[in-house]
Amino acid sequence: MTGTVTVEVGLGDRAYDILIGPGLIARGAELIQKRLPKARTAIVTDENVAAAHLGPLVESLTAGGNPPAVIKLPAGEKTKSFDSLETVVDQIIAARLERGDAVIALGGGVIGDLTGFAAGIVRRGMNFVQMPTSLLAQVDSSVGGKTGINSLRGKNLIGVFHQPKLVLADTAALDTLPLREFRAGYAEVAKYGLIDRPDFFAWLESNWQEVFSGGPARIEAIAQSCRAKADVVARDEFETGDRALLNLGHTFGHALEAATAYDGARLVHGEGVAIGMALAHRFSARLNLASPDDAARVEAHLRDVGLPWRMADIPGSLPDADALFNFITQDKKVSRGALTFILTRGIGQSFIAKDVPASEVISFLKENHPG
Ligand SMILES: NC(=O)c1ccc[n+]([C@@H]2O[C@H](COP(=O)([O-])OP(=O)(O)OC[C@H]3O[C@@H](n4cnc5c(N)ncnc54)[C@H](O)[C@@H]3O)[C@@H](O)[C@H]2O)c1
Numbered sequence: 374m375t376g377t378v379t380v381e382v383g384l385g386d387r388a389y390d391i392l393i394g395p396g397l398i399a400r401g402a403e404l405i406q407k408r409l410p411k412a413r414t415a416i417v418t419d420e421n422v423a424a425a426h427l428g429p430l431v432e433s434l435t436a437g438g439n440p441p442a443v444i445k446l447p448a449g450e451k452t453k454s455f456d457s458l459e460t461v462v463d464q465i466i467a468a469r470l471e472r473g474d475a476v477i478a479l480g481g482g483v484i485g486d487l488t489g490f491a492a493g494i495v496r497r498g499m500n501f502v503q504m505p506t507s508l509l510a511q512v513d514s515s516v517g518g519k520t521g522i523n524s525l526r527g528k529n530l531i532g533v534f535h536q537p538k539l540v541l542a543d544t545a546a547l548d549t550l551p552l553r554e555f556r557a558g559y560a561e562v563a564k565y566g567l568i569d570r571p572d573f574f575a576w577l578e579s580n581w582q583e584v585f586s587g588g589p590a591r592i593e594a595i596a597q598s599c600r601a602k603a604d605v606v607a608r609d610e611f612e613t614g615d616r617a618l619l620n621l622g623h624t625f626g627h628a629l630e631a632a633t634a635y636d637g638a639r640l641v642h643g644e645g646v647a648i649g650m651a652l653a654h655r656f657s658a659r660l661n662l663a664s665p666d667d668a669a670r671v672e673a674h675l676r677d678v679g680l681p682w683r684m685a686d687i688p689g690s691l692p693d694a695d696a697l698f699n700f701i702t703q704d705k706k707v708s709r710g711a712l713t714f715i716l717t718r719g720i721g722q723s724f725i726a727k728d729v730p731a732s733e734v735i736s737f738l739k740e741n742h743p744g
């Protein structure tokens with residue numbers, strides 16, 4: 374597989390394409406103008422991505438007759454904040470973009486989530502294009518329309534659903550992504566196998582080295598991930614049911630991100646998801662829902678690829694189990710005060726578990742806390 378792969382997100386009159394392949398950033402103007410003729414643009418990006426990939430996109434849009442406004446922000450999770458939101462909103466308005474123009478997110482999930490939120494609220498909703506440059510953004514965050522910023526009290530607590538008009542995943546951009554960030558994105562790839570695609574998880578166990586080294590296996594893994602996500606989003610856009618499955622590993626993972634104050638030097642999102650998925654499998658085994666062998670298999674794969682898989686792998690000390698539990702109670706899946714977790718009956722057999730007893734969660738956190 375070397376050309377461009379297209380995956381459709383089937384949302385009726387708001388359906389859009391995900392294009393996956395090398396060289397798409399430099400073709401930005403042509404591909405965007407085809408869907409949004411004559412749209413003026415503002416590009417939102419971060420400093421790392423700007424240094425590596427902004428030039429060809431600006432050149433393409435300028436040559437197409439519409440030089441873009443550029444909004445550059447510091448890299449990292451702390452950029453998903455009210456301060457950054459204010460900057461982006463103000464700069465879009467200052468550039469006099471209209472509703473029918475387009476805001477482009479060029480970057481990882483941080484830039485995508487923040488930019489999508491800004492596009493969702495400026496002029497009550499503007500066109501928005503995702504140009505994901507991290508593995509995590511290409512396989513997950515650029516698809517499905519969840520946008521937002523963090524609160525110190527919990528992850529992604531402020532945001533809106535706002536779908537992009539187009540996703541352009543330039544796989545050549547991954548050549549400049551640091552290995553730690555590639556690994557973090559891989560956690561969300563493995564997630565799709567663990568949710569309901571056991572064959573995909575087994576394929577990853579055999580082929581992960583090729584996915585990491587690039588070439589056809591990498592594009593195959595990205596395309597499979599996008600298909601898996603597009604399927605769920607098309608049947609449950611606003612997470613009233615099945616979409617919650619995409620949260621496998623996130624109830625624990627988001628609590629750990631908040632508990633480390635979104636300090637990317639200690640923990641980035643995909644690493645939190647890796648630890649969270651291992652914990653979700655271990656917790657399922659503790660509740661006699663799944664075999665401990667399956668939990669061990671997940672932990673072994675995460676360890677093999679170099680991802681953290683237990684709380685003890687996070688550098689520095691963590692707040693105690695009660696404080697971690699307090700973050701869990703802010704999870705968006707909580708309903709009438711009852712906890713919802715994504716648990717599992719085995720590899721690729723995840724399910725939505727409502728009314729999970731708080732006492733079980735607290736005991737489990739105490740048993741697994743590094744001390
Ligand atoms: N909306 C969703 O559905 C969804 C899904 C998953 C994750 N998320 C969110 O996504 C965020 C994590 O995204 P992320 O892992 O992409 O983090 P990120 O945006 O912080 O990017 C990771 C790092 O890689 C750098 N980078 C990105 N692309 C690069 C490239 N091509 N070359 C060099 N450096 C590059 C960035 O500057 C950053 O330092 C979290 O905030 C998470 O909550 C959202």
Ligand SMILES: O=C(O)C(=O)C[C@@H](O)[C@H](O)[C@H](O)COP(=O)(O)O
Pocket residue numbers: 513517519528529561612616617619620623705
């Ligand atoms: O798209 C979804 O739905 C997901 O849950 C994907 C997750 O990987 C992602 O991290 C998402 O932002 C988490 O959603 P949240 O609603 O728990 O904030």
Ligand SMILES: [Zn+2]
Pocket residue numbers: 513561623642646
């Ligand atoms: Zn995630």
